[in-house]
Amino acid sequence: MKTLAIREEDKSILERRTPVSPADLRSLVAAGFRCLVEPSNHRVFPDAEFAAAGAALSRDLSAADLILGLKEIPAQKIQPGKVHVFFSHTIKGQPYNMAMLQSILDRGATLIDYERVVDENNRRLIFFGNYAGYAGAIDTLHLFGRRLAAAGIDTPLAQIRRALDYPSLAAAHEHIRGVGQAFLAAGIPAALKPFVIGVSGYGNVSKGAQSIIDELAPVTVTPADLAAGRLDAAADTVYKVVFTEADMVRPAAPDGRFELQDYYQHPEKYLSAFEQYLPKLDILVNCIYWDDRYPRLFTRAEAGRLWREGQRKLRVVGDITCDIGGSIEFTFEAHGPDKPFLVYDPIRDTHQLGDSGDGIAVLIVDILPSELPLEASNYFSGVLSPFIPAIMAADFTRTFEALDLPAPLKRAVIVHNGRLTPDYRYIEKYLHHYTTVRLKVE
Numbered sequence: 001m002k003t004l005a006i007r008e009e010d011k012s013i014l015e016r017r018t019p020v021s022p023a024d025l026r027s028l029v030a031a032g033f034r035c036l037v038e039p040s041n042h043r044v045f046p047d048a049e050f051a052a053a054g055a056a057l058s059r060d061l062s063a064a065d066l067i068l069g070l071k072e073i074p075a076q077k078i079q080p081g082k083v084h085v086f087f088s089h090t091i092k093g094q095p096y097n098m099a100m101l102q103s104i105l106d107r108g109a110t111l112i113d114y115e116r117v118v119d120e121n122n123r124r125l126i127f128f129g130n131y132a133g134y135a136g137a138i139d140t141l142h143l144f145g146r147r148l149a150a151a152g153i154d155t156p157l158a159q160i161r162r163a164l165d166y167p168s169l170a171a172a173h174e175h176i177r178g179v180g181q182a183f184l185a186a187g188i189p190a191a192l193k194p195f196v197i198g199v200s201g202y203g204n205v206s207k208g209a210q211s212i213i214d215e216l217a218p219v220t221v222t223p224a225d226l227a228a229g230r231l232d233a234a235a236d237t238v239y240k241v242v243f244t245e246a247d248m249v250r251p252a253a254p255d256g257r258f259e260l261q262d263y264y265q266h267p268e269k270y271l272s273a274f275e276q277y278l279p280k281l282d283i284l285v286n287c288i289y290w291d292d293r294y295p296r297l298f299t300r301a302e303a304g305r306l307w308r309e310g311q312r313k314l315r316v317v318g319d320i321t322c323d324i325g326g327s328i329e330f331t332f333e334a335h336g337p338d339k340p341f342l343v344y345d346p347i348r349d350t351h352q353l354g355d356s357g358d359g360i361a362v363l364i365v366d367i368l369p370s371e372l373p374l375e376a377s378n379y380f381s382g383v384l385s386p387f388i389p390a391i392m393a394a395d396f397t398r399t400f401e402a403l404d405l406p407a408p409l410k411r412a413v414i415v416h417n418g419r420l421t422p423d424y425r426y427i428e429k430y431l432h433h434y435t436t437v438r439l440k441v442e
Contacts, residue, residue: 002392004028005036005064006050008043011071012336014164016042016373019068019085020388021381022049028385029054033392036064044373066391068384071367075103081417083110083396088414091116092291093430101415102431108418110396116412117387124204125408126383131369131376132320133208135163137285138172139363139371140318141212143341144283147315147361153189156182163371164337173215180216180238187236194231196239196280200248200297200327201287205320209285213240223247227276241277248274248288249295267294275302279311285318290327297327303346303360318363334366 006025009015020028022045025035035055039047047057061067067079069086078084078100088111090101104111114126138160145157156179166172188195197213199206218240221231226241246258250273263270272295278284286297298317306312319328330344332351344351345359355361369376387409394405400416414424 001032001034002066003034003036003064004066004068004388004392005058005061006038006055007061007067007069007073007077008038008040009070010074012338012367012370013042014337015071015367015370016044017070017370017377017380018043018045019070019377019380019384021045021378022053022055023378024381024385025050025055026053028388031389033388036061044377066388068388070380072097072100075100078103078107078109080107081109083112083391085112085114085391087115088113089115090414090427091424093427093433095430095433098431098433101427104415105418105420105431109415110413110417111415112391112409112412113414114384114412116414117408118411119408126380126387127204128369128376128380129204130208131372131379133205133210133287134169134172134212135368135371136205136287136318136320136363136365137209137212138163138166138176139340139365139368140209140283140285140316141176141216143318143355143361143363144316146355150356153191155189156186162337162340163368169372169375173212176212177215184217184236184238188238192282194233194235194237194239194280195282196226196231196241197283197285198226198241198243198277198281199285199287200243200274201289202242202244203287203289206242206285206287209287209318209320210240210242213285223277226280229280243274243277247277248272248297271295272297272299274298278302278306278314281314283316283318284314286321286328288321288327290321290323292326294327296329299329300344300346300349303330303344304349307346307359314360316361316363320363320368322364322366322368328362330360331362331364334364336367337365337371340365 006020029035036058037050037055039057051057062079066083090097117126118124139162142160142162145160148155149158159179160176199209216238218238220240223241223243231239245260245263249270251258252269252271274297317328319331321327322334324331324334339353341355341361342351342353342364343357343359343361390406400421413421420427
């Protein structure tokens with residue numbers, strides 16, 4: 001009988017999610033799998049619920065064939081020769097995870113990354129995306145309300161709490177809807193008019209974020225309307241604008257035309273076109289995928305120009321993407337919900353953690369779905385569980401070429417028995433840099 005294990009999430013004490021719910025674990029036990037669950041005093045489901053579902057509680061996971069987690073696993077906890085499935089955050093060569101990846105290689109283990117379980121059109125099949133959007137938008141509105149209050153602008157938006165302070169997502173929706181009604185009824189302060197919330201991207205994260213923003217009863221306008229100044233500056237209206245790739249970048253060649261697939265394949269041929277919108281936004285909610293091949297959405301230099309020119313309308317950036325130094329260049333740090341914000345001073349080019357001080361306040365939580373742990377865990381478990389039997393049935397002692405996995409899962413195998421698989425061998429250059437730096441430090 002093969003054994004799967006669910007590990008305790010130990011990256012943050014505030015990480016309360018689990019990859020498999022007790023209800024779905026019960027179905028796996030009924031299907032003939034032995035299940036181990038590492039005890040946890042902060043997981044959203046009590047240990048007793050897993051035990052009642054048929055799991056054995058154990059700190060020792062060495063008997064497991066498959067180890068399921070969510071966030072990065074400490075390097076020393078990688079089980080030699082075993083299959084690990086989690087969000088590894090290694091495919092961009094993230095330096096802070098190279099030690100962990102090296103441990104997986106050194107211990108002859110296998111790594112399957114949820115982020116790379118995709119269909120033939122590269123669409124992700126296992127994700128928390130909507131929940132990152134829900135929590136990120138709630139926290140962004142909370143931060144905006146706090147920044148207004150600190151500036152002496154009294155609005156009902158100050159009543160919006162953080163996502164983790166609501167008993168449920170439904171309760172958050174209901175409360176924010178009431179706050180939105182009160183905000184419009186009181187009249188939008190003149191200092192905010194026209195009041196504009198911008199959302200970059202239109203995928204699952206964006207859809208989740210927009211569902212929260214929509215509780216403020218916004219009027220949707222186009223990026224062209226925003227750029228041309230066609231918004232009613234006297235209206236007690238919340239405006240929402242959603243930016244697609246065609247709005248955010250432009251061809252570098254003067255006679256070039258934007259083509260979406262060309263941009264995906266040759267991002268080096270494009271430049272950011274986003275700066276034109278920045279002086280007109282009050283809030284920016286960033287929901288795009290980004291890696292270092294693409295133009296940044298908002299740079300430190302652009303922020304500096306805005307502030308020196310007195311264009312200081314933009315108060316808050318909800319960086320749901322949360323790539324350190326990424327599409328929002330001044331996302332200098334990423335933390336759990338215990339350190340959710342930083343304030344960037346574009347004049348001094350400095351930042352400090354917290355929500356006070358001069359500059360642009362930024363949401364920097366990199367585990368946003370953890371703020372809605374019950375709903376997020378149930379959702380994720382529902383999409384993950386159907387894939388588990390195929391992973392359990394596979395013979396990982398075979399060569400990677402002969403490994404019998406459904407195509408979406410096989411695409412997600414980053415390391416097989418201690419070796420990078422063909423699609424991920426490019427990561428070697430990042431590992432080499434990590435090793436070189438480590439040797440120099442030591």
